[in-house]
Amino acid sequence: MKQSNIKQSKKNINLKKSKKYHKLIKSNKKNKTSKMDKLAKLSNLSNVIIIGSGPAGHTAGLYLARANLQPIMLEGENPGGLLTTTKTVENFPGFHDGIDGYELTDRFRQQSQKFGTNIISQEVISVNKNIDKDNNHIFEIKTSKNTYNSKTIIIATGSTPKRLYVPGYDEYWHKGVSTCAVCDGGLPCFRNVPIAVVGGGDSACEEALHLTHTASIVYLIHRRDTLRASKIMADRVLNNSKIKMIWNSEVVEIMGDKNQVSKLKINNKDTQKTSELNVKGLFVAIGHIPNSDFISSLVKLDSNGYIITNEKKETSCKGIWAAGDVQDPHYRQAITAAGSGCVAALEVERYLQLQ
Ligand SMILES: Cc1cc2nc3c(=O)[nH]c(=O)nc-3n(C[C@H](O)[C@H](O)[C@H](O)COP(=O)(O)OP(=O)(O)OC[C@H]3O[C@@H](n4cnc5c(N)ncnc54)[C@H](O)[C@@H]3O)c2cc1C
Numbered sequence: 001m002k003q004s005n006i007k008q009s010k011k012n013i014n015l016k017k018s019k020k021y022h023k024l025i026k027s028n029k030k031n032k033t034s035k036m037d038k039l040a041k042l043s044n045l046s047n048v049i050i051i052g053s054g055p056a057g058h059t060a061g062l063y064l065a066r067a068n069l070q071p072i073m074l075e076g077e078n079p080g081g082l083l084t085t086t087k088t089v090e091n092f093p094g095f096h097d098g099i100d101g102y103e104l105t106d107r108f109r110q111q112s113q114k115f116g117t118n119i120i121s122q123e124v125i126s127v128n129k130n131i132d133k134d135n136n137h138i139f140e141i142k143t144s145k146n147t148y149n150s151k152t153i154i155i156a157t158g159s160t161p162k163r164l165y166v167p168g169y170d171e172y173w174h175k176g177v178s179t180c181a182v183c184d185g186g187l188p189c190f191r192n193v194p195i196a197v198v199g200g201g202d203s204a205c206e207e208a209l210h211l212t213h214t215a216s217i218v219y220l221i222h223r224r225d226t227l228r229a230s231k232i233m234a235d236r237v238l239n240n241s242k243i244k245m246i247w248n249s250e251v252v253e254i255m256g257d258k259n260q261v262s263k264l265k266i267n268n269k270d271t272q273k274t275s276e277l278n279v280k281g282l283f284v285a286i287g288h289i290p291n292s293d294f295i296s297s298l299v300k301l302d303s304n305g306y307i308i309t310n311e312k313k314e315t316s317c318k319g320i321w322a323a324g325d326v327q328d329p330h331y332r333q334a335i336t337a338a339g340s341g342c343v344a345a346l347e348v349e350r351y352l353q354l355q
Contacts, residue, residue, distance in 0.1 A: 044149060045138065045149045045150065045151060046070070046071075046072050046148060046149065046150040046151070047064075047069045047070060047071070047150070047151055047152065047348075047352055048064055048069055048071045048072070048150060048151065048152045048153070048154065048348050048352070049071070049072045049073075049074060049139070049141055049148055049150040049152075049153050049154075050064070050071055050072070050073045050074070050117075050153075050154045050156060051073075051074050051076070051124050051141070051153065051154070051155050051156060051157055052073075052074075052075070052076055052081065052155065052156035052157040052158060052291075052324070052326070053073055053075035053076060053078075053079050053080060053081060053105075053109065053119065053156075054080065054081020054082060054083065054105070054156060054158050054324060054325075054334075054337060055081065055083065055105070055108060055324065055334040055335075055337040055338040055341065056154075056156035056158070056323040056324025056325070056326075056337040056338060056340055056341035056344075057073060057075070057081070057154070057156035057323075057324070057341060058073075058105075058108035058109060058111070058112045058117075058338075058341070059108070059112075059323075059337075059338040059339075059341030059342050059345070060154045060156060060323060060341040060342070060344050060345040060348075061073050061112035061115075061117035061119075061345075062108075062111055062112040062115060062117070062345075063341075063342055063345035063346060063349070064117070064345045064348065064349065065112060065115035065116040065117045066115045067345075067349045068116075069348075069349065069352065070116060070118065071116075071117050071118070072117075072118045072120060072148065072150070073112070073117050073118065073119045073120065074120055074122050074123070074124050074141070074143060074148070075119055075120065075121055075122075076122075076123045076124070076157065077123050079105075079109070079121065080102065080105030080106065080108070080109065081105060081158050082158055082161075082325070083101040083102075083104055083105050083334055084101055084102045084105050085101065085173075086101035086174075086178075086180075086183060086184065087100060087101060087174050088100065088101070088187060089101050089104055089183070089334065090186060090187070091182075091183070091186075091333070091334075091335070092104060092334055092335060093335065104334070122143035122144070122145055122146065123143055123144065124141055124142070124143055124157075124294055125142050125143060125144060125294060126141075126142045126294055127139055127140070127141050127142070127153065127294065127295055127298055128140040128142075129298060129317065129319075136151065136319075136355060137151070137317075137318055137319040138150070138151065139151075139152075139153050139319065139320070141153065151319065151352065151355070152319050152320070152321070152348050152351060152352065153319065153320045153321070154320075154321045154322070154323055154341070154344045154345065154348060155292070155295055155299075155307060155315075155320065155321070155322040155323070155326055155327075156322070156323045156324045156326065156337075156341060156344075157290075157291035157292065157294075157324075157326045158290075158291055158324055158325045158326055158337075159288040159289060159290040159291060159306075159325040159326060159332070160288060160289045160291060161179035161180070161284070161287075161288050162284070162286045162287045162288065162289065163179070163284060164198065164251060164284055164286075166251055166252055166253055166254060167253045167254070168253055168254030168255055168256070168261075169254055171254075171256075171258075172254050172256050172260075172261045172282075175256065175258075175259060175260050175261065176189065176254075176256060176260050176261025176280060176281045176282060177254060177261060177281070177282050177284070178281070178282075178283055178284075179283065179284050179285070180283075180332070181197070181206075181207035181208075181210045181211050181283045181285070182207075182210055182332075182333065183333070184283075185207075185210055185211050185213075185214055185215075185283070186214055189260060189280065189281070190211070190214060190215060190280065190281045191214045191215070192214070192215070192216050193215060193216055193279075193280035193281065194215065194216055194217045194218075194219065194278060194279045194280060195211050195215040195217075195218050195219070195279055195280065195281040195282070195283065196218070196219040196220075196221055196246075196251075196264060196277065196279045196281070196282050196283070197211065197218060197219070197220050197221065197282075197283045197284075197285055198221050198222075198251055198282065198283070198284050198285060198286060199220075199222065199284070199285035199286045199287075200220075200222035200223070200224055200226075200227045200228045200229065201227075201228045201229050201285075201286075201287065202228075202229045202230055202233050203285045203287065204220065204222070204227075204229070204285035204286070205220075205227065205229040205233040205234065205236065205237045206233065206285075207283050207285040208220045208237055208240075208243050208285075209233075209236060209237060209240065209243070211283065212240055212242040212243060215242070215281075217242055217243075217244060218242055218243045218244070219243075219244050219245075219246050219277060219279065220237060220243055220244070220245050220246065221246045221249050221250070221251060221264075221266065222245065222246070222247060222248075222249070223248065223249065223250050223269060224247070224248065225247045225248055246266065246277070248268055248269045248270050249266050249267065249268050249269065250266065250267050250269065251264050251265070251266055251282070252265050252266065252267045252274065253265035254282060255276075260280060261279065261280055261281055261282055262278065262279075262280065263276050263277060263278050263279065264276070264277045264279060264282060287304075288325070288329075288332070289305065290304070290305040290306045290307065290325070290326045290327075290329075291326055292305050292306070292307050292326055293305075295307070295320075298315075298317045298320065299315040299316050299317045299320055299322070300315070300316035302329070304329060306326065306327055306328070306329045307322040307326055307327040308327070309321070309322050309327045311343075312343065312344075312347045313327070313340055313343045313344040313347060314347065315327075319351070321344035321347060321348060322344070323337065323340040323341040323343070323344040324336075324337035324340055324341060325337055327340070328340070
């Protein structure tokens, strides 16, 4: 046989081997899961319920559906999650021209649905834990319409950024007002122009420092006369020549030319004097509220309400995992949320296999 023919036939054998291998894996998975599915159908018991439909929830759905575990997703009142509130996402890999936040989440949805995630538009009100005769946890998940039973849960309910209740906030949302400097600070409308940040904690300091790379000057507006942030963060801010502190002050109005923020009305709490500050953007960094209330009796939370997880995204309750912003006080990005959704899904798959 010629050398080239030998190579080709080796290639074919490998190809056949790999096809066979994939078939085997597929049929093994089917056999394994069909038992589970039968059980699930008989007892109206799901393998896994994902609560939340942002990047974390849909990534978990994608992995679990591809593993034939027929995940159910309770998507809540904000299908697609926080990204739907942003116009341009420039930092999600694969979209070098950027992508509209709504379109990106719609793609997540289509992909997880294509492989079999069953998406139900309901909001979870409460979760209870029961123990079956084999000592396994069975979770009872209640929405206003139904009760679902599941062997495992992935909580991917995100967090809600705190907002300002001042005139102009809603009008200039996406037109200069944002709650995420890491996400939006690099957009053209915020480059080489004066920007303001509201807040005095670690997040506000981080946002202000991040913006110094792109803005011409950053005003940090804080309602007290000292920063609440850790000393190291406060020092970095106070020693940065591009950050100017505006102490004891609150933003009372956001103004602009209808298309973009152009100035803020600021009230000094000591003097009660109002002044105007020319800026092209306002980043509100006064904290997030993790959406973890409904599960707080079952899993451990930190002092700010974030669900405590380990590197496998396990919570303090066996059978419950958490992914995305609801367990992440630090990074809060779509890509990190998606990554943790993947980790949680793979761990759920492993857990169910061992049952
Ligand atoms: C203005 C802004 C711009 C941003 N821009 C970017 C960006 O450009 N790039 C980037 O990487 N990140 C960006 N982010 C951050 C990004 O949106 C979040 O990190 C990401 O969406 C978190 O994903 P998640 O899946 O954890 O939660 P979320 O996306 O917040 O989704 C939470 C989901 O949980 C559901 N839910 C909540 N409570 C319940 C309940 N009780 N029952 C059922 N469902 C429930 C909601 O309906 C929602 O579907 C931005 C954030 C903001 C605020």
